[in-house]
Amino acid sequence: MSKKYKLLLLGLLFDGIGMLSFVIPVVGEFSDVIWAPASAFLIYKMYKGTEGKIGGLVTFVEEAGFFGTDFLPTFTLTWVYKYLIKKGKD
Numbered sequence: 497m498s499k500k501y502k503l504l505l506l507g508l509l510f511d512g513i514g515m516l517s518f519v520i521p522v523v524g525e526f527s528d529v530i531w532a533p534a535s536a537f538l539i540y541k542m543y544k545g546t547e548g549k550i551g552g553l554v555t556f557v558e559e560a561g562f563f564g565t566d567f568l569p570t571f572t573l574t575w576v577y578k579y580l581i582k583k584g585k586d
Contacts, residue, residue, distance in 0.1 A: 500579055503542055507571030510538060514559055517566065528566065532559035539571060547578055
């Protein structure tokens with residue numbers, strides 16, 4: 497399996513983890529406090545350069561629940577941007 501599709505599978509997994517905060521109301525919101533910086537770090541490591549930096553910032557803001565954005569699949573959207581829109585190669 498190529499790196500491209502490994503990143504997609506990891507992104508789907510991490511987006512799923514981020515969505516778990518909707519399952520358990522009170523505990524879920526507390527988990528966002530831990531998951532927001534963790535997810536920012538993960539996306540920064542997964543996508544090097546500007547994509548990783550911007551992705552990390554966006555993921556942190558999204559997972560922290562600012563502006564009601566906690567539902568966005570940021571990892572998957574970053575993959576779509578890199579490989580379908582920008583047509584990145586790995």
